[in-house]
Amino acid sequence: MINKIFNMNNIVFDSSVKTKDEALNYIAAFAEQQGVVKSPKAYYKGLKKREKEVTTGFKDGVAIPHCKHKTVISPSLMLVKFSNPVEWESMDGKAVEVAFALAIPDGKNNEHLKLLSTLSRALIDEQFTQSILTADIEKDLYYIIQNKLEELSD
Template sequence: MMDDMFSLDNITFDSNATTKDEALKFIGTFAHEQNIVKSEKAFYKGLKKREKEVTTGFKDGIAIPHCKNKTVIKPSIMVIKFNHPIEWESMDDKSVSLAFSLAIPEGENQQHLKVLSNISRALIDDVFTRAILKTTDKEEMYKLIKDKLMTEDN
């Protein structure tokens, strides 16, 4: 399942966002450019609505912004590395420099929870977390995440 949701093209290192709102807009635009969503605006609004419920700021500089939305064309995991740390109201109060963003079609509750759980479990591994935060190479990022999530998926 995870294999279908994540590709090298779903990773970007070029976000100049400096606020959470700018980051969510960037994710909406990126999702639209990757043909993951039909409407970047609708996806952005979904991410923003989800963020109002409770922060998606995880820990160690990582956030997991996500939403289920009818604009989603294909379930996807995106990884965005920000050029500047972003204040995100994270669980540990650290600024965010990397986001795993999930785009899930409306009504796909089981898939949504499984993917979110797999990513959260992977991020408990400090070695993995440090590696993905440190890398500046897209291919290395892809391999690290793919290897870890494929292990977590089984």
């Protein structure tokens, strides 16, 4: 499953984002570039709506912004690594350095819940999280994430 929704092209480094709103806009634009969504504006609105329900700022500098929306073409996991930590109202109060963004087509009932669960379990592993925060090469990030998510989804 993970190979269908996550690949090396789904990883991007950003040095311009300074706010959570800018980060969500950046993620939406990146999703469009990757062919994941038809409308970055609609995806952005979905991400914002989800943030209003409860923060997607996880812990230890990681956020998992996500939404299920009809603009999403295919399920996708994207990773954005920020040069400047972004204030996110995270559960632990820490600024976000890495965002795992999920895009799920409307109608895919439990797919996003399974992926969210797997990703959350992965992030409980402090060594995994630290590896994500310190890796600065797309290929390294890809293999760290792919291996961990495959391990947990077996």
